[in-house]
Amino acid sequence: MKNRIKQKLSEDKKLLSIYFSAGFPKLSDTVSIIQDLENNGVDMIEIGLPFSDPLADGPTIQESSTIALKNGMSTDLLFTQLKDIRKSVSIPLLIMGYFNPVLQYGVENFCKKCEEIGVDGLILPDLPLDVYQDEYEPIFKKHGLINVFLITPQTSEIRIRQIDNASEGFIYMVSSASTTGAKQGMGEEQEAYFERIARMDLKNPQIVGFGISNARTFQQATKTAKGAIIGSAFIKMLSKKGKAGISEFIKTIKPRS
Amino acid sequence: MTYHADEKGYYGQFGGAYIPEMLYPNTEELRQNYLQIMEEPSFVNEFQSLLRDYVGRPTPLYFANRLSDKYQTKIYLKREDLCHTGAHKVNNTIGQILMAKRLGKRRIIAETGAGQHGVATATVCALMGIECVVYMGEIDIARQAPNVARMKMLGAEVRPALSGSRTLKDATNEAIRDWINNPVDTHYIIGSVVGPHPYPDMVARFQAVISEEIQAQLIEKEGTPNPDYLVACVGGGSNAAGTYYHYLDNEDVGIIAVEAAGKGIHSGDSAATSALGKVGIIHGSKTLLMQTQDGQITEPYSISAGLDYPGVGPMHANLYTSGRGEFISITDDEAMTAGLLLSQLEGIIPAIETSHAFAILDYKKFQPDDIVVINLSGRGDKDLQTYIDYFKL
Numbered sequence: 157m158k159n160r161i162k163q164k165l166s167e168d169k170k171l172l173s174i175y176f177s178a179g180f181p182k183l184s185d186t187v188s189i190i191q192d193l194e195n196n197g198v199d200m201i202e203i204g205l206p207f208s209d210p211l212a213d214g215p216t217i218q219e220s221s222t223i224a225l226k227n228g229m230s231t232d233l234l235f236t237q238l239k240d241i242r243k244s245v246s247i248p249l250l251i252m253g254y255f256n257p258v259l260q261y262g263v264e265n266f267c268k269k270c271e272e273i274g275v276d277g278l279i280l281p282d283l284p285l286d287v288y289q290d291e292y293e294p295i296f297k298k299h300g301l302i303n304v305f306l307i308t309p310q311t312s313e314i315r316i317r318q319i320d321n322a323s324e325g326f327i328y329m330v331s332s333a334s335t336t337g338a339k340q341g342m343g344e345e346q347e348a349y350f351e352r353i354a355r356m357d358l359k360n361p362q363i364v365g366f367g368i369s370n371a372r373t374f375q376q377a378t379k380t381a382k383g384a385i386i387g388s389a390f391i392k393m394l395s396k397k398g399k400a401g402i403s404e405f406i407k408t409i410k411p412r413s
Numbered sequence: 414m415t416y417h418a419d420e421k422g423y424y425g426q427f428g429g430a431y432i433p434e435m436l437y438p439n440t441e442e443l444r445q446n447y448l449q450i451m452e453e454p455s456f457v458n459e460f461q462s463l464l465r466d467y468v469g470r471p472t473p474l475y476f477a478n479r480l481s482d483k484y485q486t487k488i489y490l491k492r493e494d495l496c497h498t499g500a501h502k503v504n505n506t507i508g509q510i511l512m513a514k515r516l517g518k519r520r521i522i523a524e525t526g527a528g529q530h531g532v533a534t535a536t537v538c539a540l541m542g543i544e545c546v547v548y549m550g551e552i553d554i555a556r557q558a559p560n561v562a563r564m565k566m567l568g569a570e571v572r573p574a575l576s577g578s579r580t581l582k583d584a585t586n587e588a589i590r591d592w593i594n595n596p597v598d599t600h601y602i603i604g605s606v607v608g609p610h611p612y613p614d615m616v617a618r619f620q621a622v623i624s625e626e627i628q629a630q631l632i633e634k635e636g637t638p639n640p641d642y643l644v645a646c647v648g649g650g651s652n653a654a655g656t657y658y659h660y661l662d663n664e665d666v667g668i669i670a671v672e673a674a675g676k677g678i679h680s681g682d683s684a685a686t687s688a689l690g691k692v693g694i695i696h697g698s699k700t701l702l703m704q705t706q707d708g709q710i711t712e713p714y715s716i717s718a719g720l721d722y723p724g725v726g727p728m729h730a731n732l733y734t735s736g737r738g739e740f741i742s743i744t745d746d747e748a749m750t751a752g753l754l755l756s757q758l759e760g761i762i763p764a765i766e767t768s769h770a771f772a773i774l775d776y777k778k779f780q781p782d783d784i785v786v787i788n789l790s791g792r793g794d795k796d797l798q799t800y801i802d803y804f805k806l
Contacts, residue, residue: 208709209577209695211589212433218576230707255431256694260708281433282694306434310596315437330435333596 160248160276161302161325164199165361171383172374172410173363174390175202175252177220178237179229181394186237187244192399194247196406202279202385205234205253212281214337216388220395231261235269242274250304252279263292267299277302277325285322304328309349313356320358329353329362329381336366337388342376354380374409416661416728416737418617422610425735427727430609432697435593439601440697442516444611450515451508451618463507464622467540468497470504472623474630474786479758486779489640490761490789491627493652500764500791501620501652502533506602508619510537513600520544520599524574524588526553526581526648527718527766528560529791530604535569545569548587550580553718560795578712581722585696605649606726609697613654613726620655627786628659640784642667646770647740648684648720650729652790657732667739669777670729671770673715674742684713685742686725687733695724701733716745716799717765719791747772749803752793764791765799 164171174193178186186203193201206221206229213221234251241249251270258266258280270278278301283292288303296303302325307316310333319327331346332338346367353362361382368377369389377384386409393405422428422444430440450456464470472492481488493501506523513521521538523545525531531547538545547564551573554561564571577583585607592601606613606620628638643660645653647670660666675683683689690701695710702724703711713723725733732738743751752768755761763771767790779785793800800806 208711209582209586211586211696212435212593214590215576222577225709232707254694256704256710257708259693260691260704260706281435282431282697284429284431284434284437287429287431308435308438308596310438311434312438333435334594335435335590338594 159300159302159325161200164248165326165382170378171199171363173200173202173383173385174198175204175385175387176390176394177204177206177217177224178234179206179224179227180220180391181223181398183227183229185399186234187241189399189402190241190245190249192402193406194245196403197410198247198406199383200248200250202250202252205231205251205257207254207257210254212335214335214388216337216391220391231257235273238273238275248276249274250277250279251275255280255283264295267295267301270301271299275301277304279304279328281306285319289322306330309333309345316353316356316358320360323360325360326382327358327360327362329364331364331367331377334366338367342367342373347376350377350380371409416732416735418610418614418728422614424727424731426692427698427700427730428610428613429699430697431694431699432609433593435596436589436609436697439592439596440609440611446516447512447611447615450512456511456515459511460508464504468503468507469495470622471626471630472496474627474634476634477759480755483758484774484779485781486783486785489784489786491623491656491786493623493788493790494761494763494767494792498529498533498536499794500529500533501623501655502530502604503536504622504655505604505616505619505651506530506533506537509600509602510541510543513543513602514541516600518598518600520546520595521602522546522548522588522591522599523602523604524548524581524584525604526550526584526721527795528553528557528564529719529795531569531571532560532563532567534602534604535564535567538569539567546591547571548574548584548591550574550578550584552579553581553584557718557795581718582710589696605651606654606728607649607696607698607724613698613728616651617654617658617728620651621658623652623655623788624657624659627656631784635784639663639666640786642669642779642783642785644669644671644770644773644785645788646671646720646766646790647725647729648673648722648766649724650726652788654726654728656788664737668732668737669773670732670738670740671773672740672742673717673720673748673769674744675714675716677744678742682714684715684720684722686723687740688742690725698727700724700727701730716748717769719764719766720769741773741776743769743772747775749800752800753804761789762793763789764793765796767791
């Protein structure tokens with residue numbers, strides 16, 4: 157079967173992807189949040205595997221990760237919760253987290269579990285390109301997993317080409333030099349960066365993350381890119397309104413056609 | 414077989430650069446330039462003259478008469494406690510500030526636990542007139558008030574790390590986040606031989622002035638550059654890396670690394686990473702670290718804020734697993750007792766970190782003609798309140 161991420165990317169529309177921390181706000185919310193997101197028209201989901209020391213994350217995701225861990229979230233439990241997810245959910249699912257929990261679970265075991273469940277890809281920001289290629293690429297491929305790499309406004313053109321060549325699926329385009337959830341909106345600097353990347357005519361489409369929080373920033377980001385990811389803003393909404401707020405939140409970003 | 418880093422920053426299986434892409438340009442810029450800059454004659458000159466005229470190097474290698482008498486062996490103390498700012502930390506901050514200037518950086522960030530590295534960083538920033546922000550865990554800010562005041566007096570901004578356990582690990586996380594948010598004009602001065610390549614190797618090279626001096630001083634005093642044993646305490650491990658550096662591949666010289674057992678290795682309140690750690694990734698480096706089954710990093714404990722770190726530099730992880738180094742862990746109580754003993758036998762009040770190194774003298778039996786060099790990495794002024802509380806002085 158063709159990887160669900162690739163299928164989704166071939167659809168002729170801009171994609172909305174949502175990130176949330178598994179086990180937040182409540183330990184047992186993971187599956188129902190995924191179902192609600194799909195039912196409200198979200199195109200793809202990044203399931204955050206919480207980590208004690210999330211280096212690339214701002215305060216919002218730090219806090220949701222801490223709460224999820226306090227609630228008792230673990231790698232094993234996440235896999236147990238997701239066991240039957242493909243009976244009810246068909247959009248692409250990725251697990252996003254830091255490399256250490258994956259390393260402790262065993263990279264091969266982790267990938268095997270993902271395949272069994274029907275997870276389509278992984279985003280592990282602190283697993284660098286060269287280590288992935290030297291040690292882990294065959295394992296990911298064997299289990300049909302797409303590994304997603306990040307680029308930032310500071311990434312050199314040569315390195316972007318390297319990352320593009322190593323990628324299949326999409327490139328995660330970090331919108332600005334920042335941790336997640338930083339406040340600044342999308343300015344001229346971002347637009348110039350998005351256009352510069354668009355002109356590079358990469359073989360993989362780009363999905364923008366970091367700094368996307370509402371319809372305006374979603375539209376700005378997807379002017380040239382294939383889609384955008386919302387994380388911190390979604391988690392903030394969950395903190396305030398809980399799962400009941402999901403439908404309204406998604407509607408404000410991307411009215412259903 | 415070498416115990417130094419290879420060109421990718423690996424010590425055996427440990428090290429490397431496990432960093433998110435946001436940090437790639439910064440660390441890559443450093444990686445491509447650090448060795449070349451460190452070899453430039455103008456850099457060497459400036460570094461050496463500052464170490465001599467500003468830091469006060471070379472520091473003495475002092476034969477500890479009464480201590481040697483008590484333990485029936487020949488004990489030398491490498492007096493890093495006599496460095497400006499009171500510890501070895503300044504060797505590295507001098508080196509890195511000169512590096513930052515040559516890379517055109519205009520802003521410095523640093524993390525600190527006990528405050529020694531923060532003070533050493535604030536000091537060199539004042540010296541060079543460069544903006545300085547030091548991240549420090551909220552809990553450490555409370556327990557190391559004099560060092561916080563020193564940093565402020567030196568013109569640094571001290572930002573509390575409010576996340577996680579609010580200690581050194583979290584201060585390091587915050588500094589890394591700052592660097593992600595300020596990738597162009599900022600240099601991150603890491604205080605130990607930890608973090609992504611090239612930091613462990615670069616910091617070890619700046620601290621290597623310690624072992625370089627020991628070699629020359631031992632030739633003068635003993636007619637040989639080689640001691641039988643080198644002893645140093647290890648948190649992240651920068652003073653130990655500096656003490657061992659020129660001897661790493663000389664297996665005639667024994668290496669003893671002393672970790673903090675806190676209230677006991679198996680008490681649940683410990684920072685003995687070699688005994689309790691497993692291979693994992695912390696702060697961009699593959700090394701031994703204290704973690705749960707699930708790969709969540711756990712909170713260490715030691716009475717000494719400078720050893721209160723859940724990981725250890727990759728050089729030391731390799732020394733431990735290869736058997737090149739002997740690792741001994743020392744409890745709070747043993748360290749405090751050893752600190753008092755050194756004060757009363759030699760008239761030197763050591764930092765509590767350093768006291769751990771002295772406590773091994775009760776465990777490890779040396780021969781009468783063994784030459785044992787202990788790195789006296791820092792002085793105890795900053796720890797006076799802890800000593801007062803502990804001994805009810």
